[in-house]
Every structure is written in structure tokens, then in C-alpha cells.
Amino acid sequence: MSVFSRFALRSLARNRTRTVVSIIGIALSCALICAVLTTVVSMSDMLYRRTAIDEGAWQVEAPSITADALSGLEGDARVRDHIEVTELGAVELGEANAADFGQWLFVKTWPQNPADEEILPAPEITSGRAPRAAGEVVLPHYLEGANLEPCGIEASGPLEVGSGISMQLGTRTVTLLGSDHDPTEQAIDGTSRSGAYFDEAEATQSFTADLGRLDLTVVGFYRAYGYSGTRALQGNSAYVSATGGEAAAALADDSPATCVFSLITVWNPNDAPALADELSHAATDSTGKATTHNALLRWQGVTGGSEIWNTLYQIAAVLSAVIVIAGVSLVYNSFAISVAERTKMFGLLASLGASRRQLRRCVLTEALILAVIGIPIGIVLGMAGCYAVFQLTGTGLAAMFDVDAYGMSVQVSASPAAIGIAALLALVTVLISAWVPARRASRVSAVDAIRQTQDVKLGRQARLRRRRGTTAGMGTGVRPHDLAYRICGVPGFIAHRNLARASSKGRVTVAALGISVALLIIAGIIGETLGYASGTALDTAGSIDLSVRIDATSADTGSGPLLRDDGNVNGAALQDTLARLDADARALDGAESMGYHTSYVSDIVVPTDMVSDASRGFFGVLLADGSWSGPVYVDFIDDATWSSYVASLGLDAAQFEDPAHPRAIALNEYDRSEGGTYGSYSPLAGPGAIDALTFDSKDGLFVGGVVSDDAGNPCVWYSAPDGSEQMVPLDEAVATRDAIEVGALADRAPAGITTHTSTLHILLPASAIALAENMGFADAQMDFTTAGDAAAASRFEDAFDDVAASFPELDCQYNNTAQTKQQTRMMSETVQTFIYCFTAICGLIAVANVFNTLTNSLILRRHEFAVLRSIGMGARSFRRMIAYECASYALRGLVLGIVLAGAVDLAIAASMSSSFTTFTPVVPWANLLAAAALVIVVILISVAYALQVNRASSIVDALREEAI
């Protein structure tokens, strides 16, 4: 071990606290990077597995692969595995069956995956089983029980599991007729790749029964979606068992109706695009290009072009950068101080002949020793943290990635690459941090070190003052006149001199404090912002846990106890029935009723004076006179809910609950999203009278609504599907007109009525149901709360359903919103857990930084303090001096941190408001206060610790240290 390594080790051992704090800092940075990367890798891996289970693990598909290319795959070192699906030919179902079952059925081999990997998931069997032996076949589910007209499939009786069938295979030929511009006919291969359906005007199809006949036993039916993520399974197919040799036979024959689809996995996902390119080059025009499985490759980190920025890895990169910066600010400080403290030692070594290189190495060796200890600890911590957080948020993650549906489990994927990168980044953090101090150590001048005067570099202002022959406060008398002196006496005076004249040392401290404060505030802001983003989805359903949508019409078509002679819902009768159902439901245990309402749709006219200036974004086009007409919801609220709603709005019960004079309340606060951004609207200017209208019906014409004609007069626009239209002046077209008095506007809705809509809601009490006479019934809704308990809501649903069984005139549909909310909440909690972990660790780094900087800057001044004490400074004065200095650091650090955080906050707010128009950036007072409080607590602890250390050393020792 060289003498310089020994120096490094000794100095680490001597400054144990700083060494430990530095190791903690390195370990935390490394742990955080490791955790972030592992989380991203694990999430990617879950998404990868989900995609692989859903769509198969294939990475490249070569449709109609050539014989050469197929044999080439065998010797290709990049290829891990490949399976083939062979298309054996087409079966003609014939014109008679085409309407029900399509015209063609393509016969293919059932995909046979290797034991360890599902390259291509086989279609879902709906009955029977998959084909296993020669002569077995599975057919599409829609053919089960079918009695086919005579066609390419011969069967005796309906197709069932166990049916024996005979299929005539042949070649389908498709001839594209060309367009008017280019009437050249073009024949294309008749495989499933070409598609099964063609417009007769664009293509003709012919069939030649030239590929033999297969006698088969139906062993099952599979679910045919009509589409597939792979071309191998595309189209309506009959799958026979592969017995080997089919692929070779299909490649050997010259028939354009047979082909081989090859699905390939590669060892290294990055090889997939190149392999696909090569296979595409090898392909002829008629075989088609090879494709890559992009949905899968994306999660393996293989994406083309800018898509990379849409992946989780971008987030990981940003977070890692933040962590590296935080880590550097911590470790750099530690080294800067450690080197400053030993300036004399380095100067002495330099005077004894140490080269700059040796001195630099001495510091870098220290850094490496710290890294070698800190990084493994960090990786262990990071992985442990990852396992803990994944354990903690398992259900939320499961909901987020929907893993249950795919039979997967949430698990941490320990990726050697992620761990390696984390270690490397941590090492880079340490080396960056140590580099500048190491250079500084190597440039220490031997003369300065031996001369032993401590460097005090005057600031510009201080130099100017000195040139004028005065110092601040010393101008006239002997006694200083500083403000600091007046307030705090000598301690304040000396502290002030320290701050003003040793400003370069102070700047390091202030910068460290500032970065830490900013880190704390920003972490809080990020947490809150993301919380807002994930929280907006949460409160849409309010406190409703079970809502029951009730329809009266679908139970019977055209007639029923609740229907009028004209086929429309009898509003009053429905209201009575609902009241009885509600009473029965309220008698049940397990949930609390939140009332019910019936919704009707009506065309209305809102007069000009009720339309607010800001309504354009909500209403869209207004009529020429500034009024608006269009369909709105009219909701009739049950009387009990109405009463409490009226009371909650502070309205007069006598005015709004008088059945003889019903007054409506119009909702006037709507949030809605349009193309990813959210907006808030208040379309109405004030209360007033509106008209609910119905229009005369005209044969063959539909009412298109009220518009202004060219002269600006309101007209009803009628139109027909054939394009004919008719404008009738409003007054002539109106069939019925019901005046509704809107007595008040409300900024919130009673339970069950959503404000996340772009349709106006007019609310009325159920007692005013007579107004619904001419309106169209939409639905009724009854809401219950179980205090967020999804299971209770589910139990209540069963109980309610039993009660509802005695109301055959009603048709109930249930929506367990508690379950949805619970899932959303879990996801949001999961996101927040990750954010909080990130925030907490960033906070820890910040705290360690403050502690390290302050304690070291104080311990560094041991000698100076000893001098002051030796000439008679008492302990109390000393404490006051330190307090004054620290207050100054804390204040400047806070200001710097708040400015830094403010800039970041503005940037975040700018990006947030582009996606949330209702997002208003607020000053994060709580974060500011928390950061300030935390910083002050840490400062107090650091100072207390540093003073403790200083007190422990005797004045004599400290004074003697002068001579190194």
C-alpha cells in the first residue's frame, strides 16, 4: 500500500462522522437509482410478460416464409426458437352459407409451442379440446351446431364435437378488378393473408378443388374473433393437428394457396428488427414482408425512433439524473470540506516532494474506498426497498397492470444490468464529486501551506471599503457600529465579519443548504402534482358505492304497467313505483340510501339573458339573438333528497318545495375533458324562465334541432337520411311548450348526478313530475353508500336484487362503483407510495447533505474557535456567534432553495396546465414550511453535534494543531 493510500485510509478513519455520512449519502444515491431502475425493469417485465401471455412471445413473424429462409433459421445463432403454422388450403363454404358463416374457411395447423415458451398462444377452446392427433380438427365457435348447406365441408347432421366431416381443400384465386384509372386486373394469392371478404365490384374470387380431401373428426370449437395479432392466426380457420412434414410439403408444392407462417423468438431482442429486415429482403412480392412484434419489443427496450421517449425508461432516466445531482451535491461537499481541512497537509506533502498526480490520487483513493463500501450497501438497500415497496403495494400494482387477468403475479425482477448501471452511476457520482476537490488538493501551494495564514479573500465591496480607509461600522469611533453588533453584541459582530469576509467558504454551505431545501420542496411538489393527476380520476363518483340504473321500458316492448298508451313511460306511475322500491331498499341493512332520481331528455330554449358570456365553450353555437336551444337533461329528484339539497344550497324551502309552483335549480358548474385536457364551465348567467319544447313530427323526417335561418329567425330543422331537409319557423313547428322556472343556479349536484358532462342539467323535485309529460325518458338511478366498502356494496347488491325481483315492471342494472373506486384508489396509492419513497430518500440525501456541510464547516474552524476562547470568549457568546452565523446560512439557503424550487414549480405548473385547464398552481405553503422546519431542525442538530465535538477538544490541543 502506498503512503498515499495510507493517508487516505487514515483521514477517513480520523473523520469518522464525515466518512459515515458520506457512505450513507453514496449508499442512498445508489439505493435510489437501483430501486428506480429495478422498479422500471420490473414494471417493464410485467408488461412484457402480460403482452407475451396475451399475444405470444414471438418477436418476428415471417408470413409465407420461403424454404431457403426457413432452413436458414435453423443455423442462425440469433434465433432462439421458431414455430410454424402451415396453411393447407382453402375450403369453400359456398354462397348459401356465406351470409351466416362467411364464404371461406382456411385450413391451418394448430400452433405447437415448445414446452418452455409460449411463442404463439393457441386460440381459446370454447368446447371440446384442441386437436392432438392426425385426423382431428377444431372449427370456429360459430359453426358449433350449424347445419351447413352443401359446400366444401361434408357432414351428416349439425356440426358437434365428435362429428365426422370431410373437407375439400383447394386453391382460392382472387382477381382484383382494378380501378377506373387503372383497369388492369391483378391476381393475388388466395391464402388467408389476402383477406376473406371482397366487394364484388372490386374483386372476383374463384376456387379450384385441387388440394385433396381431408376426412376429419371434430374434437372441439375455438373462439374465432375474426382477427388476430399475428397473420398466422388471421382469418376464419379450421385447425388440424400438425403431424410434421406439413410445412415442407406446403413449401414444396407450387400452389399459391398453401404457405408457411414462421414465428420466431431471438436470444437478443435487439436482433429482431435486423432479422425481420433480412427475412423481408428474402421474401418475394407474393410472400409478404416479415414483421416485428412491436407491442412486445417495446417492453424489452427495443423501439424505433422517438417512441423511446414514451416508455418508462424516460422516467427512469430523469429520476436517475435528479438522484445523481443530489448525490453529487452531497458527496462533493464532503470532499470539498475534507480537502479544505487538510490544505496544510497537502501543502506540506507538496513541499516534501509529492507530485500533483500523487496528491490527486490520494483524494481519489479516498473516494474509491467510500464507493467500494457505499455501493454494495446501496444495492442491498435498494433491492430490499424494492421488495418491500412491491410487497406493500402488491394489490395496487396488480390492479394497475391487471396481472390477475393474465394469471401472473407481481414480482421484482432483479436485473443484473439495472444493478450494474446503478453501481456505475453511483461510482460516477462519487468520482465527479471527488474530482474537483482532488484537483484543488493537487494545486495547494507549499508556500501558502507553510506560511499558515488562513485565506481570507475580501469581496469586492469589502475591498472598496478598505481602499476608502474605513471598515463598515468602524468609521468614526473605535466601537463597531454594525447592526449585527447592536443586536447581538460581539458574537454577532464577529459572526458578521466571518460571514462577510469568509464568503467563499460560506457559499459552499449556502449552496448545499439551498439545493437541499429545493430538493425537499420539489419532491413535495412532484408528489402533490402527481397526486392531483391521479386524484382527479378518484372523486368522479363521489361517495356513491353502488348505483342502480333502473329502466322501465326494456322489460317489455311497447306495453307494460309503467307505460302509457303512446308507448312512453308514465312518469307519475314510475315515480310511485320507485318510491315503493326505495322504501323497501331503505329497510335493508348494509348500505345507506342516497336517494334516487329519474332523468328525462328535453329540447329547451334558454333565453338570451340567461346565457353567460363564457358559455361558448360549453354550448357551442348560439342562435342569432344570443339565446341557445338544444337537448338537456331534466332530472327529477326524490323529495327527501331534494329537501336536503335545497337546504344545503341555502335556498328557501318554501319557494323550492311548493308542489303547486315547482321551481327548478340549474346546475351551472361543469368539468369535462376534451382530447386529454380538462376544462371547467359555467354556461348560465342567472336564473330565469326556460321553455321545454316538443316539435311536430313530419313523415320520414327527423328533427335536427333549433337553428337560426339566414334572416336570423329561429327555425326547426328537419332532415332525412337521403339528404332532403326542411326549415320550419319555430312557432309553427312547436307541438308542446312547457315553461320551467329556473329559480336558482347551483355549483354542485346532488349525489348521483354527474357534472362531468357537456349537457346542461335542470333539476326538479319528484313532485313536479307532471312537467315530464312531454319529455323523453332516459333512465332512473338509485344510489347507495357503504362507506367505500366494495364487498359490502356487492352484498347489498344481492339483497337489493332480491327486493327488486318483486318489481317485475322495473329492469335493474348494477354498478358497483366502490369496486372501481377501490381499484383507482389502490392504483393512486401505489403511485403515491412510489412518490413518497422517492421523496423520502431525496429528503434523506438532503438532510445528510445539510448535516455534513454544517458540521464539517464548524469542525473545520476548531482552531479559530480555540483562539477566540483563549482570549476570553465565553461559551454563551460563542453559542450566540454560531447561532447568528447559522441563522444567516439557513436564511440564505432557504431563499436560494425557494427560488430554485420556485423555478421548477413554475415549469411543472406550465406542463400541468397544458393537460389540466382547471389546474391552478398554488404556492405549496405546506411544503415550504415543512422544508423550512426540517432544515432548521437539521441545522440545530448539526450545530449541536459540531459544538459537542469542538467542546470535547481542549483549547490547548486545538491551538497546537496550528503546527499541523
Add this chain to the structure above:
Amino acid sequence: MNLLRVEHLTKVYGHGDTAVRALDDVSFTVDAGEFVAIVGSSGSGKSTLLHLMGGVDRPTSGTVRLQGADIFERTDEQLAVFRRREVGLVYQFYNLVPVLDVVENMTLPVLMDGREPNRERLAMLTHALGLEGREHYLPNQLSGGQQQRVAIGRALMNAPAVVLADEPTGNLDSKNSADIMRLLRDSNRQLKQTLIVITHDEDIALLADRVLAIEDGRLVRDERRR
């Protein structure tokens, strides 16, 4: 009456086998206005003695009485007050506060006492110490001799009962050394300042009224010269 009475002063560093007896049962007295030189080789214990007399360190046993009072009966806080009022310390390496200028350094003990510095005394000292025109220089802008003169100024500013100087010329060339010693002797003669100087330089010791010699922590010679 003796100004300073040192009785059976013993200081042991460390414990057990590694214990070092830096000072071993030293007793002597100093009268007001005396100029005493303490001589001895390196490691003889003379700096330890000075630190104990200055109230910077506490002894293992024994007492130091200044004007009759045992200084070690004071609390640390009282000892701090004692240091700034009753003693003036001058070190080999000056030990000035680097961020304070000449005047600020010199007046620091007075200021710490919450008193108004005596402007006449300050002017007299800056003049006598040859620091005129350099009042607002920072320590690192001064030569070693100048820095030591500031340190002497700081020690004298409060008119302490005793000035204790630890190798005040140890870091200076012969001309500067002579200047500093002349200044110290002048303060003794003109201001009747009690002065105890530690040195290993016999020439300096010759300037003193009395020479105490210390070897291995023991007082081996007490020689009055006039």
C-alpha cells in the same frame, strides 16, 4: 503581596503506562510589575505551565492564584471572563482571527467584555507597535512581525494583570525578534505591565528581571537578576 502565586502545580497527560507528567509540583510567585522569563528545552513543560497560568487549561492538581484568588475555582464561563480581563496571551503563531482587521483583533477582548475600547490606549498602542496606517489590514496582509505586534496589542489592550507570551519571537527573524522584545520590555517598564515570557533563547532571557528554568516538568532554577 504576590500578584501571582503558583502552588504545587502538576499536570499529567494520558493515563496509566502512557501517562506523561508534563508538570511536576511546580511552585513559585510573581510580583506585580515583574518581567519573568521561563526557559527550558522543548518538552520541558513550559508551555503547559503558561497555559495553566492563562486559564486555558486546568491542572491535574495544585493551584494558581492571581491577586489571591484561585483561578480554577471559577466555572468555564467565569474562566473565559478571567482570560479576557486578567491575562493577555501572546503565541508563537500569533493566533489572530483571520476575518478581523488589525483594530478589530486588538479590541476584541474589550469588545467581548461589552466595554467601549479606550481610544487613547488604542492610539497609543498602534503608535507604539508601529501599526499606524495599517489599522484596517487583515492578518494575511501583514508580515509575521506585524502580526505578532497585533497579537501583543491585543494582549495589552485590556491592561491585564499579567501578559503571558509563549515563544513570542519563535517565528521571527533576529531584527523582528529584537523589536518585539523591546516592545514587551517597554510595556513592562513604562506601563508597569507584569510580563511572563516563555523562551528557549538565553539572549531574550537576559532582558528579564528574573529567570525560571524548567526541566522535565520541574522548576530547577529561580534566578533574580536585579
